[in-house]
Amino acid sequence: MWQINLEQYLPLNPYKNYLQMRLTDTKQARYSMLLICEGTHTEPNFLELMIEDFKEAGIIDFATTIKPKPTISPSDNTLDLNRGKEKRRKRLLKNTTQKQQEIENMDFFPGEQPLNWVKGGIDNLKVYDEVWVFFDKDGHPKAKEAFEMARITEIDGKKINIAFSSRCFEYYLLLHFELIYRAFEKSECNGKTYSQGGKKSKTISYYCMTDRAVEGKACNGDVCINGYARKNNYWKNSKGDLSTYTFVKEKIWTGVYNAHLIRWKSNTLHQNEYYERNPYVDVDKFVCRLMGYSTINFEESYEVTDDKINYCITREYNTITLTLLNTKTLILSQGNITAHDYNTRDYRGINIHAILTEDNPIFSINLKEIITPNEFCVISILSKKYYCPLFPLQTIIWH
Incomplete structure (x- = not known):
């Protein structure tokens, strides 16, 4: 073969x-x-x-x-x-x-x-x-x-x-x-001009953070996202x-x-x-x-039926919990969980395996124990792939 x-x-x-x-x-x-x-x-x-x-x-x-x-x-x-x-x-x-x-x-x-x-x-x-x-x-x-x-x-x-x-x-x-x-107010600094007695309007740009910026109208990247992007040379x-x-x-x-x-x-x-x-x-x-991939969001649960196996996947902060919902057997084999560094694009397998049955229907995964703040976890369950990053409170600097 x-x-x-x-x-x-x-x-x-x-x-x-x-x-x-x-x-x-x-x-x-x-x-x-x-x-x-x-x-x-x-x-x-x-x-x-x-x-x-x-x-x-x-x-x-x-x-x-x-x-x-x-x-x-x-x-x-x-x-x-x-x-x-x-x-x-x-x-x-x-x-x-x-x-x-x-x-x-x-x-x-x-x-x-x-x-x-x-x-x-x-x-x-x-x-x-x-x-x-x-x-x-x-x-x-x-x-x-x-x-x-x-x-x-x-x-x-x-x-x-x-x-x-x-x-x-x-x-x-x-x-x-x-x-x-950050709560930006608009995508671009602009305004409107009116003609025909106010019946017709036209949007005009204030060219925020360009050499054509309209003084007193452009926000210098404080209010609009495009201005902020130009200020930081993003686009x-x-x-x-x-x-x-x-x-x-x-x-x-x-x-x-x-x-x-x-x-x-x-x-x-x-x-x-x-x-x-x-x-x-x-x-x-x-x-x-x-x-x-399907994204696994904070404090949300997803019920899935795949190959006649019914299970629920739940995200609580840095814990992923799998719960078997019917009398089938759900096998999480070694190699079904991988960690991916989104900066270096390296990946590695995680040595975790589990068998969920009617007698033992619940299995939890602690993301802190298997991935770092620069990585995200991919859990492959049957034909489904779930994406879930760590929530690193101490390592994030919020602007």
């Missing part, structure tokens, strides 16, 4: 060293995913290039549809997205074309935001196998109703997934560069010609790790609904899902 040792491939780098072996059958080939975005620039174009990259690396092989449609087209320039290895065509975003302007003026899902996007996703649950909706905390009037509808609605066993950013998607981008818990423009994915491509796991810690801190400090908070982000859940 032909065999391959997958441990020789490093799962921390999905672009060079991550090999996923999949059986291609007709059911998998038909799998499809719909992504509905609030924005017409940043989110669609980020997702388009990231998904294209993951598909080229063999990480995902199913069909994806993004609405509104990204406007990414090839140019004659080259951009080394693999840092010196493989040259490929640069993807430019034609945000000023007539096509892009038509997209901006098109109302794909009419109604009150963000409820309209969730309703649009629900309408497509019979068409697509999986639907995600991406939107920000932006003073939307129907945020509560949107999250409630997503929670209670199920069609053919499928539910809407929401990837939420507060204050905005740029905050998730920022977490790829530093761990910062120049999140709504420019290049997909923002190019800024963070080599920092994907840093962004996932930091977003998870931000969510933990938010859950620790606040009891109100997370769509009311600032900051808060869970876009990392979608990124992990694309790479084949």
Whole structure:
């Protein structure tokens, strides 16, 4: 029998060293995913290039549809997205074309935001196998109703997934560069001018932290995320010609790790609904899902049925507890738990194994005993992979 040792491939780098072996059958080939975005620039174009990259690396092989449609087209320039290895065509975003302007003026899902996007996703649950909706905390009037509808609605066993950013998607981008818990007020310093007696408005930029900054209007990086990013030389423009994915491509796991810690801190400090908070982000859940992982969040439990085995996985601070829920046997073999250093991208196996039965249905894992603050833990249970980092109180400096 032909065999391959997958441990020789490093799962921390999905672009060079991550090999996923999949059986291609007709059911998998038909799998499809719909992504509905609030924005017409940043989110669609980020997702388009990231998904294209993951598909080229063999990480995902199913069909994806993004609405509104990204406007990414090839140019004659080259951009080394693999840092010196493989040259490929640069993807430019034609945000000023007539096509892009038509997209901006098109109302794909009419109604009150963000409820309209969730309703649009629900309408497509019979068409697509999986639907995600991406939107920000932006003073939307129907945020509560949107999250409630997503929670209670199920069609053919499928539910809407929401990837939420507060204050905005740029905050998730920022977490790829530093761990910062800060309530920014906006993505960019800007204002509005009015014409036709106030009937028509136009957004104007104050060019925060550029040589064109409007004195008295630009915040110098104190209020807006793009200004803060420019101040620290992270990026120049999140709504420019290049997909923002190019800024963070080599920092994907840093962004996932930091977003998870931000969510933990938010859950620790606040009891109100997370769509009311600032900051808060869970876009990392979608990124992990694309790479084949489910995130295990603080003080949450997940009931899973896999290969007729029913179990619950629960996260309490730095403890993961597995509970068998039926009369089957759940085996956690040696090698099913690995530790991954998200900085060096090294990984190592953890010498833990367990057998859960009807008589002994509970097994707990202390993350402090098996991983360090620079690592995260991956628990492979049957066909599921769970991502969970340590919560190092004493080692984190919160800005």
